Amino acid sequence: MTTDTTTKDTAAGAPAPGTVVLDARGVTMRFGGLTAVRDVDLTVRSGEIVGLIGPNGAGKTTFFNCLTGLYIPTEGEVRYKDKVLPPKSFKVTAAGIARTFQNIRLFANMTVLENVLVGRHTRTKEGFWSAVLRGPGFHKAEAASRARAMELLEFVGLAEKAEQLARNLPYGEQRKLEIARALASEPGLLLLDEPTAGMNPQETRAAEELIFAIRDKGTAVLVIEHDMRFIFNLCDRVAVLVQGQKLIEGDPATVQGDERVIAAYIGEPLADDPGAAEAAEVEAAEAAAEAAGRPQSPAKAAGAPEPAAEETAEETAGTPDADADAPADTDAPADAETEAQAQTEAEATTDAAPGKENDR
Numbered sequence: 501m502t503t504d505t506t507t508k509d510t511a512a513g514a515p516a517p518g519t520v521v522l523d524a525r526g527v528t529m530r531f532g533g534l535t536a537v538r539d540v541d542l543t544v545r546s547g548e549i550v551g552l553i554g555p556n557g558a559g560k561t562t563f564f565n566c567l568t569g570l571y572i573p574t575e576g577e578v579r580y581k582d583k584v585l586p587p588k589s590f591k592v593t594a595a596g597i598a599r600t601f602q603n604i605r606l607f608a609n610m611t612v613l614e615n616v617l618v619g620r621h622t623r624t625k626e627g628f629w630s631a632v633l634r635g636p637g638f639h640k641a642e643a644a645s646r647a648r649a650m651e652l653l654e655f656v657g658l659a660e661k662a663e664q665l666a667r668n669l670p671y672g673e674q675r676k677l678e679i680a681r682a683l684a685s686e687p688g689l690l691l692l693d694e695p696t697a698g699m700n701p702q703e704t705r706a707a708e709e710l711i712f713a714i715r716d717k718g719t720a721v722l723v724i725e726h727d728m729r730f731i732f733n734l735c736d737r738v739a740v741l742v743q744g745q746k747l748i749e750g751d752p753a754t755v756q757g758d759e760r761v762i763a764a765y766i767g768e769p770l771a772d773d774p775g776a777a778e779a780a781e782v783e784a785a786e787a788a789a790e791a792a793g794r795p796q797s798p799a800k801a802a803g804a805p806e807p808a809a810e811e812t813a814e815e816t817a818g819t820p821d822a823d824a825d826a827p828a829d830t831d832a833p834a835d836a837e838t839e840a841q842a843q844t845e846a847e848a849t850t851d852a853a854p855g856k857e858n859d860r
């Protein structure tokens with residue numbers, strides 16, 4: 501991956517570090533009788549990487565959708581660079597907020613380069629007639645767009661795959677491509693919804709480097725993620741949502757040490773090393789696999805936390821469960837078109853809920 505931060509493509513007109521770019525106040529989103537997000541305030545400043553964590557169903561994605569014009573909040577206000585955001589997602593993108601999705605949304609049968617070019621449409625001035633007539637203005641704009649798209653592919657480490665179909669990229673590279681496409685709109689704020697889902701540890705580390713590089717180029721980042729090690733290493737600030745409400749917000753050390761967060765979400769303190777608990781879990785699982793068949797694993801004998809009931813059952817049955825913590829590569833779409841189809845179906849389901857999604 502190329503994460504050279506010396507090129508001159510720092511977000512044009514990036515505000516001074518510390519300037520508030522996103523200011524969400526009192527955001528509430530109700531779906532009928534269900535309040536998915538309740539009275540949430542959140543700011544993101546220029547130069548920051550902010551994390552949004554919480555258990556499944558806590559309202560994180562709904563909150564993202566409220567920030568990007570996909571949902572119109574039932575109550576509250578979202579400002580970007582001190583202007584209230586328009587209630588349309590393409591206008592939000594044009595204003596300077598770009599996002600990626602929990603389920604990858606690429607054009608599977610388009611090339612890698614074409615996918616990034618699609619992301620540039622909010623930044624090209626050439627209109628319909630210019631495209632039809634293909635005059636000199638159109639060709640100049642197209643060449644500039646291609647050059648910028650190639651720069652972004654270089655930045656995320658996909659330049660050599662520019663002419664490949666998106667569907668043929670491995671899962672981790674599809675996620676990188678989504679990020680390149682989002683960056684193509686030259687955002688001041690990038691929202692990432694579970695950017696490492698399904699990635700192996702190497703891909704996760706590369707994603708971390710890439711996000712640092714994006715921040716260093718002047719784009720603030722707000723990221724939803726379940727991987728605690730990743731989030732606490734990456735973020736300057738972390739906000740925790742539980743049942744739609746913000747439980748706490750602070751620096752990683754404060755948040756991971758908070759009793760309520762531990763009780764509601766993390767399950768146990770992460771000690772000094774944010775990855776220590778996860779590493780211990782993996783080691784315990786490996787030890788259990790090695791000792792499969794024995795009545796009690798060394799990890800348990802050493803006082804490691806009791807595994808969940810189903811893990812205990814598996815151990816009793818002598819089933820090695822070391823793979824349980826292996827990267828979820830099996831979740832990766834074997835076929836991007838299948839994934840796209842699944843997404844389309846998921847979107848159709850979401851769209852079927854009247855008045856929920858605003859637009860695309």
Ligand SMILES: Nc1ncnc2c1ncn2[C@@H]1O[C@H](COP(=O)(O)OP(=O)(O)OP(=O)(O)O)[C@@H](O)[C@H]1O
Pocket residue numbers: 531534536554555556557558559560561562563850853856
């Ligand atoms: N369009 C919708 N219509 C009705 N309810 C919805 C809709 N979208 C989300 N919800 C509900 O809102 C709640 C919050 O969901 P949301 O997807 O925002 O949570 P999340 O924190 O992103 O979860 P996860 O970590 O599993 O992605 C859930 O109870 C969910 O079922």
